Amino acid sequence: MKKFYYTLLALFFMLPACTKTDIVPFTPETDNQLLEYKIVNVQGSPIYGAINQQDSSITVYLPFYLQLITLEPEMKVSDGATVTPVSGTMIEDLLDLFHKGREIKYNVKGKDGKVKTYTLHVQVQQPDLILQEVSTDADNPNTYSLNMNLDFDSFSFGLDGAGFAADLDMIRVMLVDEQNKEYGPLNISTFNTTDLTRLDFTVIRYKEQSDPILAMLPAEGLYRIRVYSYAKVATTKNPIRINLLNKK
Known part of the structure; x- marks a missing residue:
């Protein structure tokens, strides 16, 4: 009887040492994201843009020696989403973009109708003038x-x-x-x-x-x-x- 009593007492003191496990619900990726952005009107491999989902920005780094005056982007978005302007829409007159700084934006619309807007930044790896x-x-x-x-x-x-x-x-x-x-x-x-x-x-x-x-x-x-x-x-x-x- 005494042995049984000590066993119950030991189990009682062990209970607080057990770790509680919280179940965190899974948060799915939003369905209105731009997943890939690349420039394809170049010889050889395309130029991939860096997509920042936090600030909704796309940054494309262009080598100076290419001296492109137009860009042809191809994009991939979340399953079921659409993007405007559509993939393949040419960006014309890069010189005007550089000199006047006009904004280029892409709107990705998910299946639920929610829209996320991305802003394109083009940086040329060019020596100082x-x-x-x-x-x-x-x-x-x-x-x-x-x-x-x-x-x-x-x-x-x-x-x-x-x-x-x-x-x-x-x-x-x-x-x-x-x-x-x-x-x-x-x-x-x-x-x-x-x-x-x-x-x-x-x-x-x-x-x-x-x-x-x-x-x-x-x-x-x-x-x-x-x-x-x-x-x-x-x-x-x-x-x-x-x-x-x-x-x-």
Whole structure:
């Protein structure tokens, strides 16, 4: 009897030592997720985007040497879900996307009708764009003049730097006034396309075939030079002065 009593007592003290197991209900994955995003209009393997489900973002890293101006994405979404724009919809005019920063979004609609919106970010693995000053003295800017009364007149200048795209179609150069208003683009000389450290410009007045920028510019002004080179942009700190003599 005493042995039975001690056995019951031992079992009583062992009960608090038992661990309680909580059953946590399984939370299924939402059915409105973007599962895969890849760029397929490239040679070789596609470029996969990094999808962040927490902040609903897609980040695509583009090698600079590709210099793509359009993207063709293919996407996979949750079973039964739909995505808008649909997979395969081309992203046009990447230069405009880089320069103006327009947003590209994808809406994934699940079977239950709930929508999750993803934002695309395109990052180009491109070297920095570096510009040397045309005017070395900000208080004494280089001056370029053109007589609008003459049938023919012109002025020229060059811009040295680094990080220019090899394809001149990927470069746009603007004059920027003191109010940050842009004029242009300037015509880039094509006489020397092998020197990737210099851009040359010539503005010409020749009767009806004058450079279009002459109609845009006021008679005189101070302008910094802004260069858009594929996904990069840089602006000189010091201005140049342009005088359009006898402009009405």
